[in-house]
Amino acid sequence: MILLIIMGGVLASFLYALTQTDNISFLTRRSHCDSCRNELSISDLIPVISFLKNAGRCRHCQFKISNSYLFVEILTIVLFVLPVIVPLSYDNMLLYYLLVSIIIPLSIYDYDTMLIPSHMLILLFISGLFLTDLEYLEAGTDLFIVAVLHIFYLLFKEKIGYGDIQLFSVLTMITPLDFFIFTFLFTYIIGGFAVILLELFAHKNITKVPLVPFIAASLFTTFYLAF
Numbered sequence: 001m002i003l004l005i006i007m008g009g010v011l012a013s014f015l016y017a018l019t020q021t022d023n024i025s026f027l028t029r030r031s032h033c034d035s036c037r038n039e040l041s042i043s044d045l046i047p048v049i050s051f052l053k054n055a056g057r058c059r060h061c062q063f064k065i066s067n068s069y070l071f072v073e074i075l076t077i078v079l080f081v082l083p084v085i086v087p088l089s090y091d092n093m094l095l096y097y098l099l100v101s102i103i104i105p106l107s108i109y110d111y112d113t114m115l116i117p118s119h120m121l122i123l124l125f126i127s128g129l130f131l132t133d134l135e136y137l138e139a140g141t142d143l144f145i146v147a148v149l150h151i152f153y154l155l156f157k158e159k160i161g162y163g164d165i166q167l168f169s170v171l172t173m174i175t176p177l178d179f180f181i182f183t184f185l186f187t188y189i190i191g192g193f194a195v196i197l198l199e200l201f202a203h204k205n206i207t208k209v210p211l212v213p214f215i216a217a218s219l220f221t222t223f224y225l226a227f
């Protein structure tokens with residue numbers, strides 16, 4: 001359990017930083033503050049604890065660090081530990097941990113910026129195919145679903161981003177067909193309810209929503225409830 005907490009926290013902060021970067025030099029340089037460029041020491045990089053210890057600011061320049069870091073780390077840790085307490089109904093731990101690790105940072109990033117970085121989709125695609133041993137890759141069915149997703153995109157261009165279509169396309173290739181269909185349907189059920197509630201209570205006219213948080217919510221609904 002302790003190991004899961006540490007792994008979840010470390011992976012979350014690494015992958016969230018990776019989500020935000022747009023060049024590969026990220027992997028070779030040391031972490032530094034975005035504002036004063038001071039290099040961060042190991043004690044600044046402990047997930048959650050460093051953030052709380054420094055009250056969410058850089059130790060050198062007091063620059064306010066985005067709360068999203070804390071949020072990604074806590075959410076990932078909770079989802080890492082959860083299967084120990086509540087068993088998964090779709091019992092595929094490898095796929096579960098892969099999806100938590102990548103989809104959580106992606107959700108928060110999409111929520112903050114309305115963007116889905118391609119390098120994270122490629123990472124999910126390659127590590128997904130590798131970890132599932134190509135088990136769920138069925139050329140005919142997957143090609144059909146990808147085609148349907150693109151037709152869906154052409155019909156609802158105003159409402160849905162192309163990044164979401166790409167993410168669904170990757171998901172269909174690395175998950176079983178029934179799992180994918182549940183996830184896709186739950187996304188629109190959960191998303192639909194959220195939009196209706198927001199329009200009712202916030203009196204906002206919603207034109208575009210970041211979809212990845214809803215895809216994440218429905219992935220975990222599928223893992224815990226659908227099977």
Ligand SMILES: [Zn+2]
Pocket residue numbers: 033034035036037038058059060061062063
């Ligand atoms: Zn700083």
